[in-house]
Amino acid sequence: MPLHATGVGLVLLAYADRDLQEAVLAKPLRRYTQKTISTALQLRRVLADVRRNGFAISDGQIELVALSVAAPVHGPEDTVVAALSVVVPAAATDGHSLVPAVRTAARGISRSLGAPGAQQLPHSVRRERHDIDHLISSGRPASGVRNRP
Numbered sequence: 001m002p003l004h005a006t007g008v009g010l011v012l013l014a015y016a017d018r019d020l021q022e023a024v025l026a027k028p029l030r031r032y033t034q035k036t037i038s039t040a041l042q043l044r045r046v047l048a049d050v051r052r053n054g055f056a057i058s059d060g061q062i063e064l065v066a067l068s069v070a071a072p073v074h075g076p077e078d079t080v081v082a083a084l085s086v087v088v089p090a091a092a093t094d095g096h097s098l099v100p101a102v103r104t105a106a107r108g109i110s111r112s113l114g115a116p117g118a119q120q121l122p123h124s125v126r127r128e129r130h131d132i133d134h135l136i137s138s139g140r141p142a143s144g145v146r147n148r149p
Helices: 007-014 018-026 040-053 095-112 131-138
Strands: 056-059 066-074 080-089
Touching (some): 007 040, 007 066, 007 080, 018 040, 066 095, 080 095
Antiparallel strands (some): 056 066, 066 080
16 A cells, blocks of 8 residues: 555654655655645645654545544554554544544554653643642642532
8 A cells, every 4th residue: 555645644644764765755646536635735734744743644545435534553672563543434423522532542552662662651641630630639728629528
């Protein structure tokens, strides 16, 4: 399957070394449907999004009826060694609703491979300790907060 038009391909290409990225970007990008990424500029933007967001959604790029959500799997050196994806019917699914499950599964595999970055919960999941929590647990009332019996 082509790197530029599948969820797994986009993830692997986003984290590939610069020489491979440039080789792919230098060649014509085959168009499979009207949704297929077909220009180098468009592909560069998508790869930057994949690196920033940590997932790829390929909606109708190979076949209009298929949607893929993919996430990177990291190895012991925290480099991307694989990608995990799910492919579902495009009409029945919002790809963003699958992102948490796919990222969680990829993170679990990364953890089992010994990826240092996968050993802790992601920041978005960690519970932050807020001042009010500290004040309540210490028994001191915060201004504007009543103590309950």
